[in-house]
Amino acid sequence: MSDLILEIDSVYAAYGRPRSLFTLGAGGAGRVEALRGVSLSVARGEIFGLLGPNGAGKSTLLACVEGLHQPEAGMVRVAGLPPAQAKGRLGVQLQKAALLDDLTVAELIEVYAALYNAFPSRAQIDDLLARFGLVEQRNRLARHLSGGQQQRVALAVALAADPEIVLLDEPTGALDPQARRVVWDLIRGLHDEGRTVLLTTHAMEEAEALCGRVAIIDQGRIMACGTPASIVAGLEVRPMLKALTELPLDQVRGLPGVHSVRYTGQHLEVETSEPQATLPALQALAARLGRTLGEISLRQPNLEDAFLRLTGRALTA
Amino acid sequence: MRRFLVLTKAILLVHLRERAQLFWNFAFPVFLLVIYAAVFGGDDLASFIAWMVPGIIATNILAFGLISSSTLITEMRTKGVLRRLQASPVPTAHLLGAYLLVNVLSCLLQLALIIVVATLFYGLRVPPANLALAAPWVVVAVLVAVVIGQAVSSVVGSAGAAVVIGQVLYFGQMFITDLIMPIQYMPAWVQRVGPWLPGYAIAQLVRPPLQEGVLSPELGTSLLLAAAYTLVAGLLAARFFKWEARA
Numbered sequence: 001m002s003d004l005i006l007e008i009d010s011v012y013a014a015y016g017r018p019r020s021l022f023t024l025g026a027g028g029a030g031r032v033e034a035l036r037g038v039s040l041s042v043a044r045g046e047i048f049g050l051l052g053p054n055g056a057g058k059s060t061l062l063a064c065v066e067g068l069h070q071p072e073a074g075m076v077r078v079a080g081l082p083p084a085q086a087k088g089r090l091g092v093q094l095q096k097a098a099l100l101d102d103l104t105v106a107e108l109i110e111v112y113a114a115l116y117n118a119f120p121s122r123a124q125i126d127d128l129l130a131r132f133g134l135v136e137q138r139n140r141l142a143r144h145l146s147g148g149q150q151q152r153v154a155l156a157v158a159l160a161a162d163p164e165i166v167l168l169d170e171p172t173g174a175l176d177p178q179a180r181r182v183v184w185d186l187i188r189g190l191h192d193e194g195r196t197v198l199l200t201t202h203a204m205e206e207a208e209a210l211c212g213r214v215a216i217i218d219q220g221r222i223m224a225c226g227t228p229a230s231i232v233a234g235l236e237v238r239p240m241l242k243a244l245t246e247l248p249l250d251q252v253r254g255l256p257g258v259h260s261v262r263y264t265g266q267h268l269e270v271e272t273s274e275p276q277a278t279l280p281a282l283q284a285l286a287a288r289l290g291r292t293l294g295e296i297s298l299r300q301p302n303l304e305d306a307f308l309r310l311t312g313r314a315l316t317a
Numbered sequence: 318m319r320r321f322l323v324l325t326k327a328i329l330l331v332h333l334r335e336r337a338q339l340f341w342n343f344a345f346p347v348f349l350l351v352i353y354a355a356v357f358g359g360d361d362l363a364s365f366i367a368w369m370v371p372g373i374i375a376t377n378i379l380a381f382g383l384i385s386s387s388t389l390i391t392e393m394r395t396k397g398v399l400r401r402l403q404a405s406p407v408p409t410a411h412l413l414g415a416y417l418l419v420n421v422l423s424c425l426l427q428l429a430l431i432i433v434v435a436t437l438f439y440g441l442r443v444p445p446a447n448l449a450l451a452a453p454w455v456v457v458a459v460l461v462a463v464v465i466g467q468a469v470s471s472v473v474g475s476a477g478a479a480v481v482i483g484q485v486l487y488f489g490q491m492f493i494t495d496l497i498m499p500i501q502y503m504p505a506w507v508q509r510v511g512p513w514l515p516g517y518a519i520a521q522l523v524r525p526p527l528q529e530g531v532l533s534p535e536l537g538t539s540l541l542l543a544a545a546y547t548l549v550a551g552l553l554a555a556r557f558f559k560w561e562a563r564a
């Protein structure tokens with residue numbers, strides 16, 4: 001880890017001022033502590049995901065990196081610089097599309113690139129629009145685009161100035177499954193070009209599909225950080241064997257490899273460290289008791305389970 | 318520099334494309350001119366127009382600052398555009414400069430339209446010397462109105478409330494500050510209060526040079542008044558300015 005491009009060290013961030021005479025009673029009560037001691041670092045060329053539920057502090061963390069929010073304590077460095085001096089190196093897509101409604105798509109690319117002192121040629125703009133499937137929308141006003149199209153414009157805008165670091169706040173939030181896969185491919189393309197990507201998501205399959213490393217963030221704290229596989233492995237969440245059946249729980253509990261058992265509706269769920277041993281034993285038990293086993297499935301643990309284990313809550317409400 | 322020009326062009330386009338803005342900035346003042354000429358024009362249309370057109374111009378400057386400019390910035394804030402601009406490396410002073418420049422340009426376009434319509438259809442004659450004399454004071458007047466509008470936008474959180482307050486401040490001054498109703502025909506209290514309001518200072522900056530090719534004898538007082546309002550409004554605008562809409 002010699003080439004750290006983003007360093008975040010013990011960052012605390014809050015909204016609303018402490019109560020004071022000057023704010024005339026506002027603040028104080030409305031104060032929200034959005035980040036409570038967040039540390040992480042991102043190496044050059046990584047795709048790093050911030051995974052967490054609504055209100056976890058993902059956007060706030062990005063805002064601290066973007067120089068939009070001043071942390072109360074802690075340090076942020078972007079390519080070794082304080083955020084305020086590193087703005088020109090970032091490609092930013094905010095959670096809100098934040099487009100000027102009365103400009104066309106091509107005009108938006110032009111003006112946002114210009115903000116970074118980049119002046120792409122017509123051909124370069126067309127090329128960018130083609131990558132995002134926006135060729136037909138080229139000369140349409142932003143206000144006449146669908147939500148998903150606006151989101152793609154916001155992504156294209158983030159890349160308009162050819163940034164080395166790309167910060168994407170829920171890049172696939174408003175997209176249909178097909179468009180989502182297109183954006184995934186685009187983000188992988190950024191990675192292949194050697195750019196660093198820091199993105200947020202509340203979809204664990206997105207984090208798993210896209211990110212080399214992930215930080216699970218909840219209530220302003222980082223609960224786990226690493227590759228998706230290492231997070232899952234590190235928490236000892238085990239594969240889940242599921243079957244439609246009626247078997248006494250205490251007898252299932254004694255089978256080889258079994259860690260926990262429960263019913264969800266008609267389905268028996270068995271958490272097991274040795275599914276190869278548990279399944280035949282389960283079938284034998286069912287045969288002995290004259291019951292059937294239907295709809296058998298085995299699910300490998302994923303980040304969703306890791307999140308549940310870490311926070312006691314499901315990731316998606 | 319090129320960055321500044323692209324940015325200025327973009328904000329200007331937004332300004333000129335938004336329908337509500339178009340209506341209030343360009344159609345409404347012409348409509349006001351037509352109505353006023355029809356209702357109050359009377360026998361001496363020429364001298365009425367000579368007095369009224371600078372008044373409509375001053376009124377439009379006031380409306381532009383208090384309503385249009387304030388609404389535009391509030392919308393950019395609500396949509397998250399200001400925040401996106403803040404994330405870019407453009408210094409705040411450049412953003413502010415581009416924004417003020419757009420405001421002045423847009424307002425000058427509106428005033429040109431009023432003068433062209435009045436010249437073509439109502440026989441208005443403004444010598445070029447008057448235009449040249451008036452131009453810098455018109456720019457000053459626009460900046461005064463825009464800064465007051467920015468104060469409204471900064472202090473009042475919500476977009477809806479900012480428009481209402483802007484309109485109250487605008488319509489409140491429209492008839493009592495010598496803009497489109499001669500103040501000497503107004504009740505005594507108006508004659509006492511009106512001259513202390515920013516609308517009056519704007520009228521004094523704009524009308525005498527346009528109508529008579531002279532600066533107002535009250536220019537010093539008007540400038541002082543305008544400077545005081547601009548200073549207070551500017552401090553309020555800066556103190557309460559938010560890049561982001563309040564949650």
Ligand SMILES: Nc1ncnc2c1ncn2[C@@H]1O[C@H](COP(=O)(O)OP(=O)(O)OP(=O)(O)O)[C@@H](O)[C@H]1O
Pocket residue numbers: 015016032033034052053054055056057058059060061095202561564
């Ligand atoms: N401008 C603001 N003013 C006050 N509180 C805020 C503001 N922005 C965020 N918060 C609060 O800070 C906390 C973290 O918010 P943040 O937007 O960072 O979460 P998030 O992880 O991005 O959530 P989401 O998935 O909903 O986008 C939340 O409790 C939120 O209510």
Ligand SMILES: [Mg+2]
Pocket residue numbers: 058059060095169
């Ligand atoms: Mg967010």
